[in-house]
Amino acid sequence: MPYTVVIMPEYVTPLPGMLAFALETAVNHVLQMDMESPVRVKKLEGRLLQLDLKGLGITLFFTFKHGVVRVRLQAEGTPDTVISGTPVALFSMAEPEEADWGLPESKVQINGDASLARDLERIFSKLEPDWEGPLAGMLGDVAGHQVAQGLRQGVETARETARSASKVLSDILKDRRS
């Protein structure tokens, strides 16, 4: 029987709600830059993912309907998959080459159906965002191209930063252990 998961009664600030809103907006925005994404996301319909952000004490629930990812602070039903990790560790997983889902040494733990996490990782790794098309339609060809190029560079920088941050953190932890 479905049950409602009620979480984080101790949070009195709107931070978790803002985070869920920002994450949902960002994830869907990126996904929708690729026309094929809704079809891929549709395959996840009916599944529930729980994400525990260690250190922040925030739990987010991801559901999938009509090709759209929804991020909420509560959900009905039992999660198919629970992923937990620090924000830095989770962020570094955004880089497909760095992803080590479920490996014993991974800083990201997965419980339950690991295939859901894998499916999600595949969706993001297959992304071929068309930055230029919609921007050119709104801003004109020249400005659209320039903004799109800036965005592509921004994404690459973010990935590089995530990779570096993860490595630095990992080195610090190794130094402390030794």
Next chain:
Amino acid sequence: MEQTDKKPGSGDTTHFGYQDVAVEDKTGMVRGVFESVAGKYDLMNDLMSFGVHRLWKRHFIAISNIHPGQRVLDLAGGTGDIAALMCKRVGSSGSVVLSDINEAMLAVGRQRMEDQGLAGNIEYSLANAEKLPFADAEFDAVTIAFGLRNVTDQPAALREMHRVLKPGGRAMILEFSKVEFEGLKKIYDGYSFGILPRLGKLVADDEASYRYLAESIRKHPGQDELADMMVDAGFTKVTYRNLTGGVVAIHSGHHA
């Protein structure tokens, strides 16, 4: 929320903003609102949305994948904002049909298109979205922007949109939707019911019409509900995207 196929003369009611009215009365009442606001519709839209409605409409067309040579239909096209953008996309080898149920809005749209020098690839049609006067599979794309919530029988309109699309064609709906983030919701509600009707009174001397606009937005189906209605109408690959935190959403679906 009911958006069902209720029949005129059956004693069934539907909503007109927050009021329940007889099904047969709604179309006339909506017509009255738009006849009242037609002359200042664009000015009010700019004031209501701080001009953002122009960005929403540009984005709507930018992601529409409409291209040269296509025949497209814009329903509830009102003052022609969407049709003007589409005319440029389909080019001289394509055609756009600007359609509205309201003669006053269509007249404003026609005048504006002519003022912009848009002619040759544009046709006008005074038509009810629930009973379109077009053949099956006539269009490559059908759009409706900020119009569906004013249609009495929305499932019938969606079925008609599906019917007139060619196989592989795409329907797109730009409409106010549901804001789910509490912080934004409070600001949005305060603006819609506190400031918007006063703006209507101040600029158009028509508080009631603008109160109806705010109420009709709240009575309109949310994102998932409208997507379900599109699936029920026969569309495939139905999806949506929120703009401005869900203040508006773009739904799309294909004719298989």
